[in-house]
Amino acid sequence: MSFSITDPSPRLTVDIVIFCLRKGELQTLLVKRGIEPFRDCWALPGGFVLYNESPDAAAQRELAEEAGIMHVYLEQLYTFGAPERDPRGHVVTVAYYALIPSADIYLQAGSDAIDAAWHNVQAPPPLAFDHAHILQYAVQRLRYKLEYTAAGFHLLPDEFTLSELQTAYEIVLNEKLDKRNFRRKLAESGVLVSTDRYRGGSEGRPALLYRYREDADPEVKARRLFP
């Protein structure tokens, strides 16, 4: 390549906000850093982008290495690059968020992480770098996606009751939803199909199980503001 390596240039990392509905909360997976800077501090999983590795591939690699997670919904969030965000020097990070339907995954400590644990996004511990800001941005994006698209199904098991779906929305949006309104909008959106299976509801009466339509493309199914 024709670049001079003596040219100062920002370094590039990826960081991933991994969302999961656990214990009635929207949680995210954090790793405890085993190296400086911010040693022993919680951080988003992530790491440097290798030469000849796309940021997308780096995010997938870090997901696998640090959290043992593969084949999940992964979307680029935003690229953060304020010069002061890393004490080592100028590091630009491409942030991603991942949606996983179940927390029953194997957590493995990556090479620079000494611990990993799920945390409520509403009350995270102090985070390294600008990761608290990135987490907050990711929560906003997830809420937006849930309101405008059918992306929510990535957080749910394959089949679910309408009550379970409403609960999932309420947890992510952090607000109570009107049941009648919610079901009417769902019916209008046409993203769900009913199965022929039931699950015993908490109030005794078995509840019909639904799943998302296989062609429920998040973008296509969203409502349009203009005709």
Add this chain to the structure above:
Amino acid sequence: MSFSITDPSPRLTVDIVIFCLRKGELQTLLVKRGIEPFRDCWALPGGFVLYNESPDAAAQRELAEEAGIMHVYLEQLYTFGAPERDPRGHVVTVAYYALIPSADIYLQAGSDAIDAAWHNVQAPPPLAFDHAHILQYAVQRLRYKLEYTAAGFHLLPDEFTLSELQTAYEIVLNEKLDKRNFRRKLAESGVLVSTDRYRGGSEGRPALLYRYREDADPEVKARRLFP
């Protein structure tokens, strides 16, 4: 900084898709490259991110240097980083798009551009790097933004008739819209306010001029799929 500069690391650039409605088309500003690679080829305006310069600041600097454009709507689009996208080596680019309300701006050739001109996004010339892909992606994002948010006003003059607004939407979306439907949705969205001024319409009858509400936040005014 504690990084070894002999570590190979991707380099970082920014590229900007500048949108403007001109001559009944959605157009974008392209620059002709004066240096290798892709010398004499059209490309999106852009350049390397400097050390201790955020990508956002780099995009604003390139907008000013290569196109003389300042104080316009600028939004990060996506970060593209396939290893093969630049023949010089691995270059990751943070892509942006800008919306400008008028093309009456001074075009200046930047240090590595020998020409600059507006092109119809529907029929661009062959573009350097993966810029054709980035342009296509930006057009999709703009259409999405226009359908779901009030971002369109950044492409319009401060005051406009409803016919002019519909024409703007039709140009960007590349489809004819039903006038009655369009006006009903507009009224429902509540993003416009009428002025007390009129402009002579093409059919003779003066048309009332409108403007966007000052608090017409693009995100807030978008419709929600779920309650």
